[in-house]
Amino acid sequence: MKRILKMIATIISLNKDPMPVAREQDVVPFRNRVKEYAVKIKMGLVNQTKLITAASELVRNMLRYGGGGEVLIEVVSRGRDSGIRLTFKDDGPGIPDISLALKDGYSTGKSLGLGLPGTKRLVNEFDIKSEVGKGTKVTIIKWANG
């Protein structure tokens, strides 16, 4: 198998699997694919559920506000830990105020406003970069024993 070594804070990516998400119907197959990888690295049931729920939130955000995009599913390792890293990238309108978007209960749509802040609580590492007019990139990592 081709090993791609990418050194970001000694996190090594072992496997890359990009998946385009363009429609509502792609959400369930995407969640199933994330689950497959989580099971493969022996992630516990609770962490699996947290990861899948976080993935579900972000992919819905991407569809709703970013008009779809691509998700990169990676199996990563850091020392003895292994985990899943998901990178959500869209070319949508972007988020003008990220700290406001990360507040509980804030929503420009009619949702509960828990998507971004909730996701942040569900995963181990959370990073969001957004540029107005260009798009948004959200990266999350969930460690198998995190």
Added chain:
Amino acid sequence: MGVEITKILKKSQAALLERWMKNQLADMGLREDLMSNEDLRAESEELINALVKSLNEKNLSEPGSSDFDHVIEILGGISISRARQGFSPRETGLSIISLKEALIELLQESVTDPKELVDISLKLHRLMDSFVITTFETFIKGREEVILRQTDEISEISTPVIRVWEGILALPIIGTLDSARTQVVMESLLTEIVESGSSVAILDISGVPTVDSLVAQHLLKTVSATRLMGAECIISGIRPEIAQTIVHLGIDLSEIVTKATLASALLYAFKTLRLEVRKPAVKTSF
């Protein structure tokens, strides 16, 4: 103008059919399980008749010509029926490709000049290839119809409302709860509440794999609508991992009665309705 393909074809139409039948049988072996020899022959004969009738010197090099509408119609019929009968795409494609082979073989015997033979078979190839592609397109369409029908069936069976007791309804939700699904669930639940005069409804989410904030929002809406109808709504089937996830997400379900299992939800409903389930007192003597 050298060879007249129409004349050759008309003259040896019967031979063409025999040759094609032979080719078809050699290619796929006769799928007696799916189709009888007679049916295959009848189908083949119909197609050859239509082809010979519509083919002339002019439209030989125009596969898109409207002269072939009837042929394409028959081809479509054949491939759709084969898709439904369970033939593989390879078998369906091969059977049309073998007609092309039969035609070329026939020309090989009738046309002696090599240059003319190449010329005419090139045209014939182009025409028949276009027919093969048509066959595939219709084959795929036939399969897609099957898939669409199944999708409809799945969404129909997925939302039953069950009267578990006088005044108690249960609604097991299986699969993902999206906006369209919620609408169906809510509608059937509210109608059933009115019809049965029930005062307690149990929403069981054991079969929902992921509860994210959108699903939670849909659940909250269903519960509020049920309350407006004057019934109490209990959510059951909350698994431990789902409970932890909901807490981390920050979804507030404290306003709603939630239970881990359908059994405990039912017990709660009995209490609300002042009903009691008891073992009959054991009688020592008869």
